[in-house]
Amino acid sequence: MLSHLATLRQGDGFAPAGGRYHCSFFDTNVDYKRETYRLIKSVFDGQAACYLNRHEILNCNFYVKPGTGELAIHQNWPAIADLNDTTITIWCPLVVVVESNSTLQFVEGSQKPFPHVEGPNVAGYFRDSREALMKKYLKPIPMSAGEALIFDDGLTHWSANNDSDKARIAIQILCVPADAQGVYFFYEPKTPDQFELIAVDSAFFINTPATVMTTRQPHWKGLGFVETRTNTPPRKTFWLCLLAGMRSGGKSTGDEPVRTDMGPFELAGPSFFADRELLAHGSATSGRYARTANCQPR
Numbered sequence: 001m002l003s004h005l006a007t008l009r010q011g012d013g014f015a016p017a018g019g020r021y022h023c024s025f026f027d028t029n030v031d032y033k034r035e036t037y038r039l040i041k042s043v044f045d046g047q048a049a050c051y052l053n054r055h056e057i058l059n060c061n062f063y064v065k066p067g068t069g070e071l072a073i074h075q076n077w078p079a080i081a082d083l084n085d086t087t088i089t090i091w092c093p094l095v096v097v098v099e100s101n102s103t104l105q106f107v108e109g110s111q112k113p114f115p116h117v118e119g120p121n122v123a124g125y126f127r128d129s130r131e132a133l134m135k136k137y138l139k140p141i142p143m144s145a146g147e148a149l150i151f152d153d154g155l156t157h158w159s160a161n162n163d164s165d166k167a168r169i170a171i172q173i174l175c176v177p178a179d180a181q182g183v184y185f186f187y188e189p190k191t192p193d194q195f196e197l198i199a200v201d202s203a204f205f206i207n208t209p210a211t212v213m214t215t216r217q218p219h220w221k222g223l224g225f226v227e228t229r230t231n232t233p234p235r236k237t238f239w240l241c242l243l244a245g246m247r248s249g250g251k252s253t254g255d256e257p258v259r260t261d262m263g264p265f266e267l268a269g270p271s272f273f274a275d276r277e278l279l280a281h282g283s284a285t286s287g288r289y290a291r292t293a294n295c296q297p298r
């Protein structure tokens with residue numbers, strides 16, 4: 001995989017302007033993006049079929065951090081219309097990763113406590129809480145080269161700067177349920193009350209420049225509109241969710257950065273999280289994805 005990657009010609013030569021990280025989705029060379037998709041899919045399709053039930057690979061990327069490149073704390077963009085359903089990412093570093101060279105870090109149990117939609121043009125849900133989250137809640141997952149992590153795209157995650165002198169190369173693969181239509185939640189700031197659902201397939205991610213994603217293109221296939229649920233319920237609920245069901249067996253340490261200026265809320269009880277186990281910890285119990293039968297990777 002690494003030697004094949006070395007033959008590919010990225011538009012940014014793995015060194016995007018401004019010390020940012022490289023992500024193939026943002027690259028300007030469409031041939032490179034197409035080949036990236038083909039290469040990653042050819043290696044991972046059989047493996048993924050072993051661990052996942054009825055899934056389809058929708059998008060594949062290389063993430064390379066040549067030296068810097070913090071990725072802001074985020075959830076991945078939803079990729080199917082039903083926000084109560086799950087899509088997952090397979091993340092596979094091709095070098096040994098630890099905290100100092102930018103392994104992924106997660107807020108444990110943070111998937112889907114609220115229906116926020118991340119996307120281009122959308123103000124990040126955590127814009128006021130990044131520091132607090134990063135200080136107390138992020139959990140780095142050290143991994144070997146070639147090991148893969150499967151996680152719910154709703155999980156809040158982050159990757160730091162790469163402080164080592166070696167490139168940190170990782171593969172990201174977005175998988176959606178095979179029977180669900182892939183969608184892009186298009187947000188137009190002029191009509192903030194709604195998202196337009198755009199039908200997408202793997203070619204969409206290869207052929208659509210990231211810079212074009214924020215402008216409605218006439219050839220996109222619209223599937224209808226959904227009400228914006230961004231930033232509701234209030235962000236306070238997120239912190240309370242963490243306190244109530246996820247941390248320290250539900251016990252508060254008393255000094256969590258709960259905001260007090262955000263109006264009424266409902267405290268989410270443990271049942272709220274009953275079916276939302278942390279996929280990052282190996283028990284992919286979301287029935288839609290997990291395979292129970294053993295199988296040999298193809």
Ligand SMILES: O=C(O)CCC(=O)C(=O)O
Binds near residue numbers: 089159170173
């Ligand atoms: O590779 C990284 O540093 C970030 C990857 C990521 O955010 C993802 O796989 O969703």
Ligand SMILES: [Fe+2]
Binds near residue numbers: 075076157
């Ligand atoms: Fe991500």
